[in-house]
Amino acid sequence: MTAPHADRDTHLPPKRPVLRVVFAAALAIAFLGFTTLGVWQVQRLAWKRDLVARVDARIHAVPVPAPTRDAWAGIDADNSEYLHVRVVGRFLDVPTTRTQAVTALGGGWWLLSPLQLDGGEIVLVNRGFVPTGETAAGPPTGRVQVTGLLRLDEPGGGFLRSNAPGEDRWHSRDVQAIAEARGLPADRVAPYFIDAGRDSAAQGWPRGGMTVVSFRDHHLQYALTWFALALLTLVAGAWLFVSERRLRHHRRQLSTGTDHGDTPRRR
Incomplete structure (x- = not known):
């Protein structure tokens, strides 16, 4: 009478409560992580749109005097990049620096020349673009006023290409290195x-x-991607919950059937 009971028990799925708890905890951690990353990207989106609006306002604003020496330490991308500025001074008699450039007009060079301001400060001025093979005029002589956009230093070089000051080969507008190379x-x-x-x-x-x-x-x-992954973890968690309930229900049915099967019948 006990053999049928043993046979039925062998068909019951094995219980793995620890594994299910670990899986549920992993899903919860993943959900929190994905949600956090999604919120972070939403915050970054707001920051980026605010930055674009501020830069657009700077570009189209009336030119202001460029930051002087006492303000240099506070210059960063958030408060100064693409600021519409003006400077007055004289171009120094030093060789023009050519940095590699690719523009809507094709490949060529940016031409950088140092301008000494009335206060003694020196500012590198990117006078513009010249295509490869074309001849460019030198910087103007005498006292000049230059208006343009303030740009931050580009140290090191370009993508997978390093500046070589000793060979006068430049892939970025590296202010400090150019200044040192020009003495x-x-x-x-x-x-x-x-x-x-x-x-x-x-x-x-x-x-x-x-x-x-x-x-x-x-x-x-990126935000939509992270939130979608968070949603998938919720779906996986719901599947785990439903599967667990079905498994328990199936166990109860098998257990009930076994109990009835073991009850001896009277004739």
């Missing part, structure tokens, strides 16, 4: 450069006003 006093060189605006009266090269202002903004896509 400029480091304490007087501004930690930024200026992209000069387009001079409609100028003929030939270089051509100013070719700054491209763009920001990568994939935060919404």
Whole structure:
């Protein structure tokens, strides 16, 4: 009479409460992690849109005097990048620095020349773009006013390409390295450069006003991805809960059937 009971028990699914608890805890942790990342990306999206709005306002604002030496330490991307500025001074008689560039006009060079301001500070000015093979005019002589966009230093070089000051080969507008290569006093060189605006009266090269202002903004896509993954963990958790209930119900049915089967019948 006990053999049938043993046979039925062998068909019951094994109990694994510890494994189920670990799996549920992992889902809960994953849900919290994905949700946190999604919220963070939403916050980054708000920050990026605010930054774009501020930069757009700076670009189209009336030019203001460029930051002087006492304000250099406080310059950063949030408060100064793409600020519409003006400077007055004289270009120094040093070789123009050519940095590799790719623009809407094709490949070529940015031309950077140091401008000494009336107060003694020195600011590198990106006078504009010249295509490869074209001849560019030198910087103007005498006292000049330059208006343009304030840009932050680009140290090191470009993607997978390092600057080589000893060979006068430049892949980025590395202010400190260029100043050192040209023998400029480091304490007087501004930690930024200026992209000069387009001079409609100028003929030939270089051509100013070719700054491209763009920001990568994939935060919404990232946020949706993280929230979708959080939703999937909820679905997995719901599946685990439903499967557990079905398993328990199945166990009860098998147990009830076994008990009835073991009860001897009277004839």
